[in-house]
Amino acid sequence: MDLLNIFTMFGGLALFLYGMHILGEGLAKLSGGRMESILAKMTDSPLKGVLLGAGATAVIQSSSATTVMVVGFVNSGIMQLKQAVGIIMGANIGTTITSWILSLSGIRSDNLFVTLLKPEAFSPVLAMIGIILLMFCNSERKKDLGTILIGFAILMFGMETMSSAVEPLKNIPSFTNLFVAFSNPIVGMIAGAILTAIIQSSSASVGILQALCITGAIPYSAVLPIIAGQNIGTCITALLSSIGASTNAKRAAFIHLYFNVIGTVVFMVGFYIFHYISPFDFLEQTATPAGIAVTHSFFNIFATVILLPFSYKLVTLASISVPDKNADTAQELPSKLSALSNMDIRFLDNPPFALTQCKKTTGAMLALANESVNEALTVVLSYNKKKAAYVEDLENYIDEYETKINDYMFEIDLAPLSITDSRELSAMQQCVGNIERVADYALAIVLSARKMEKKNLEFTKETKEDLSLYRDVLLSLVKHTEEFWENPQPLIANDAFQLENELNRIEKRIIKEHKKRLKKDKYSVDMGFILSDILTGLKKVAEHSLLIMDAMQTAKAE
Numbered sequence: 001m002d003l004l005n006i007f008t009m010f011g012g013l014a015l016f017l018y019g020m021h022i023l024g025e026g027l028a029k030l031s032g033g034r035m036e037s038i039l040a041k042m043t044d045s046p047l048k049g050v051l052l053g054a055g056a057t058a059v060i061q062s063s064s065a066t067t068v069m070v071v072g073f074v075n076s077g078i079m080q081l082k083q084a085v086g087i088i089m090g091a092n093i094g095t096t097i098t099s100w101i102l103s104l105s106g107i108r109s110d111n112l113f114v115t116l117l118k119p120e121a122f123s124p125v126l127a128m129i130g131i132i133l134l135m136f137c138n139s140e141r142k143k144d145l146g147t148i149l150i151g152f153a154i155l156m157f158g159m160e161t162m163s164s165a166v167e168p169l170k171n172i173p174s175f176t177n178l179f180v181a182f183s184n185p186i187v188g189m190i191a192g193a194i195l196t197a198i199i200q201s202s203s204a205s206v207g208i209l210q211a212l213c214i215t216g217a218i219p220y221s222a223v224l225p226i227i228a229g230q231n232i233g234t235c236i237t238a239l240l241s242s243i244g245a246s247t248n249a250k251r252a253a254f255i256h257l258y259f260n261v262i263g264t265v266v267f268m269v270g271f272y273i274f275h276y277i278s279p280f281d282f283l284e285q286t287a288t289p290a291g292i293a294v295t296h297s298f299f300n301i302f303a304t305v306i307l308l309p310f311s312y313k314l315v316t317l318a319s320i321s322v323p324d325k326n327a328d329t330a331q332e333l334p335s336k337l338s339a340l341s342n343m344d345i346r347f348l349d350n351p352p353f354a355l356t357q358c359k360k361t362t363g364a365m366l367a368l369a370n371e372s373v374n375e376a377l378t379v380v381l382s383y384n385k386k387k388a389a390y391v392e393d394l395e396n397y398i399d400e401y402e403t404k405i406n407d408y409m410f411e412i413d414l415a416p417l418s419i420t421d422s423r424e425l426s427a428m429q430q431c432v433g434n435i436e437r438v439a440d441y442a443l444a445i446v447l448s449a450r451k452m453e454k455k456n457l458e459f460t461k462e463t464k465e466d467l468s469l470y471r472d473v474l475l476s477l478v479k480h481t482e483e484f485w486e487n488p489q490p491l492i493a494n495d496a497f498q499l500e501n502e503l504n505r506i507e508k509r510i511i512k513e514h515k516k517r518l519k520k521d522k523y524s525v526d527m528g529f530i531l532s533d534i535l536t537g538l539k540k541v542a543e544h545s546l547l548i549m550d551a552m553q554t555a556k557a558e
Contacts, residue, residue: 005165005166005168006165008161008164008165009161009162009165009166011161011165012157012158012159012160012161012162012163012164012165012211013158013162013208014158015154015155015157015158015161016155016158016159016161016162016204016207016208016211017158017199017201017204018154018158019151019152019153019154019155019156019157019158020098020151020155020201020203020204020207021151022147022150022151022154022155023148023151023152023155024062024065024151025147025151025416026144026145026147026148026151027059027148030141030144030145030148045086046082046085046086046089046308046311046312047086047308048086049083049084049085049086049087049089049090050086050087050089050090050093050304050308051090052086052087052090053066053086053087053088053089053090053091053093053094054090054091054093054094055090055094056087056090056091056094057090057091057093057094057095057097058094058095058097062095062201062203063091063092063094063095063202063203063234064200064201064202064234064237064238065349065350066087066088066091066094067088067091067237067238067241067253067256068237068238068241068346068349069346069347069349069350069353070084070087070088070091070238070252071238071241071242071245071249071252071253071346072241072249072344072345072346072347073344074246074248074249074251074252075242075245075246075248075249075341075344075346077338077341078341078342081248081251081252081255081315081318081319082311082312082315084252084255085255085259085311085312085314085315086308086311088252088255088256088259089259089303089304089307089308089311090304092231092259092260092300092303092304093297093300093301093304095202095203095300096293096296096297096300098203098206098207099203099206099207099210099289099292099293099296099297100293100297102156102159102206102207102210102289102293103210103288103289103290103292103293123152123153123156123157124153126149126150126152126153127149127150127153127154129146129149130145130146130147130148130149130150130153131146131150132146133145133146133149134146134147134150140418140419140420143418144418155207159207159210159211162208162211162212163211163214164214166211166212166214166215182222182225182226183219183221183222183225183283184225185224185225185228185268185272186225187225188222188224188225188226188228188229189225189226189228189229189232189264189268190229191226191229192205192225192226192227192228192229192230192232192233193229193230193232193233194229194233195208195229195230195233196229196230196231196232196233196234196236197233197234197236200234200236200237201234202230202231202233202234205230205233206227206230206292206296209223209226209227209292210289210292210293213286213287213288213289213292214289216286217286218286218287219283219284219285219286219287220282220283220284220285220287220291220295221283221284222287223287223291223292223295224268224271224283224295224299225268227292227295227296227299228264228267228268228299229264231260231263231264231299231300231303232257232260232261232264234260235253235256235257235260235261238252238253238256238257239253239254239256239257241253241346242254247322247323247324250322251315251318251319251321251322252318254317254318254321254322255314255315255317255318258314258317258318258321259303259307259314260303262307262314263302263303263304263306263307264303266303266306266307267299267302267303267306336368336393336394336397337397337400337401339360339361339363339364339365339401340361340400340401340404342357342358342360342361342364343357343358343361343404343405343408344357345411348411348412348415351412351415351416351417351421352417352418352421354408354411354412354415355412355417355421355424355425355428358405358408358409358412358428359424359428361401361404361405361408362401362405362428362431362432362435362485363482363485363486364401365398365401365402365405365432365435366431366435366481366482366485366548367482368394368397368398368401368439369394369398369435369436369438369439369442370438370475370478370479370481370482371394372391372394372395372398372438372439372442372443373438373442373474373475373478373541374475374478375387375390375391375394375442375446376391376442376443376445376446376449376537377445377467377471377474377475377538379391379445379446379449380445380446380448380449380467380471380534381464381467381468381471383449383450383452383453388446388449388450391442391443391446392443392446394439394442395439395440395442395443398435398436398439399436399439401432402432402433402435402436405432406429406432409425409428409429409432412425413425423555424555426555427551427552427554427555428551430547430551431548431551431552434544434545434547434548434551435544435548437540437544438478438541438544438545441537441538441540441541441544442537442541444533444537445533445534445537445538445541448530448533448534448537449534451530452527452530455526457526457527457530459527459531460517462513463510463513463514463517463531466506466509466510466513467510467534469506470503470506470507470510470538473499473502473503473506474499474503474538474541474542476499477496477499477500477503477542477545477546478541478545480492480493480495480496480499480545480549481496481545481546481548481549484496484548484549484552484553485548485552488549488552488553490553492549493549493550493553496545496546496549497546499542500542500546503538503539503542507535507538507539510531510535511535514528514531
């Protein structure tokens with residue numbers, strides 16, 4: 001094997017890893033965070049968790065990404081530790097789909113139909129279709145599909161390049177002897193674990209193994225321990241992700257580690273005991289890409305079937321390994337800020353899902369702002385010192401939401417986003433500012449009411465009745481804003497804009513009646529200024545509420 005072959009091999013490896021990265025990125029964008037949202041909701045049983053974990057991993061093509069996502073779910077409180085176990089197990093099964101796709105490169109036949117199944121036959125066609133979709137289609141989903149096809153073509157081209165480059169190695173005795181050494185279970189497991197820990201992808205390391213098997217120098221006796229080690233090596237990603245996370249998030253990472261370690265040990269011990277009693281002849285046979293895919297799948301399914309009945313025992317083991325700490329309790333967010341935990345930094349690896357979580361948190365911020373409006377209007381009609389202080393507290397909470405959400409959205413904006421997601425992010429940035437202004441005006445209304453209290457001023461019964469009507473209509477409007485946030489239907493927005501017209505009508509009547517009372521000396525000049533400030537605040541609350549709906553409606557319409 002000369003220097004050119006070595007360069008070609010590393011070039012093929014680079015293309016293979018890059019293709020896998022593009023493929024995973026395209027699949028994640030196409031799913032739009034939906035798979036992750038399903039994972040967060042539908043995990044009420046370990047078996048269902050296994051199926052969902054396998055499905056999600058098959059879609060996003062990365063067990064590491066799924067496991068890191070689970071660590072983020074647990075850290076955010078979205079998912080309980082017991083729910084995480086099944087998903088972690090299922091992720092190991094889902095990742096085997098990659099090895100089956102890559103095994104197509106090992107097809108050997110003179111039959112035309114069978115030959116067309118080979119990647120080198122159809123990858124160029126997929127690449128061409130992908131380029132056409134990217135360059136000539138306006139649909140974001142078609143562009144994402146084009147990215148997936150190109151990523152797949154690059155991955156397969158890299159695989160073929162690696163295989164061609166390493167083929168001369170079959171004539172080098174030292175290379176053959178190397179894999180004879182890997183036939184030692186301990187040495188093979190260590191090699192597989194180190195390789196996977198370095199590239200942080202069991203799918204990629206299995207693909208490399210499949211490319212190397214083209215040399216004909218790799219027996220199944222070496223493949224088995226290497227694959228077993230790869231499952232242990234892939235745990236490094238989740239363990240690194242859990243650094244600085246909550247106690248339960250660290251436990252989720254340890255569940256992943258224990259599942260793979262225990263599953264590997266049980267499988268290897270059981271396999272070699274049976275091999276000792278009745279030797280398996282296939283171990284000395286030369287491995288093929290398809291054979292590696294079968295081995296990879298069988299190993300992961302076996303580990304899951306064996307350990308699934310003991311899933312909650314893994315939780316107990318992880319809890320013993322990572323005991324509770326008092327410091328964690330002290331760091332818990334106040335209940336009003338609990339929604340901030342949705343925005344875990346681990347989700348930033350999947351921008352569409354991070355955006356979904358950000359929108360959920362912004363919805364919680366909107367609910368607090370609307371609550372502050374409700375409390376402020378109550379204070380205006382009947383001053384209450386505690387309620388006034390509560391509105392101040394809410395305004396401080398909302399300021400913290402604004403800071404944290406804006407910081408998170410800045411990080412999302414740095415990631416590659418689809419045009420649709422970019423529009424939604426831009427709209428949310430406008431909405432966060434408007435929500436903060438709603439809370440500011442609610443506080444301003446309370447300060448006006450406090451001024452009235454200090455000066456012993458009070459509205460007449462008629463003014464209170466008008467303000468009470470204004471309150472009811474305004475609260476209906478802000479409620480529409482919340483509903484529109486969850487379900488952006490044009491009908492909801494139209495109803496809200498109709499309510500604005502009603503508010504304008506009530507405001508004009510209040511001002512008209514107020515002028516009459518001024519002439520009759522029923523109100524002082526100070527009272528007139530305070531009422532004007534309150535009405536201005538209420539009007540601004542309505543305006544900013546409508547701006548929130550308008551921003552979201554515009555983003556959906558574009």
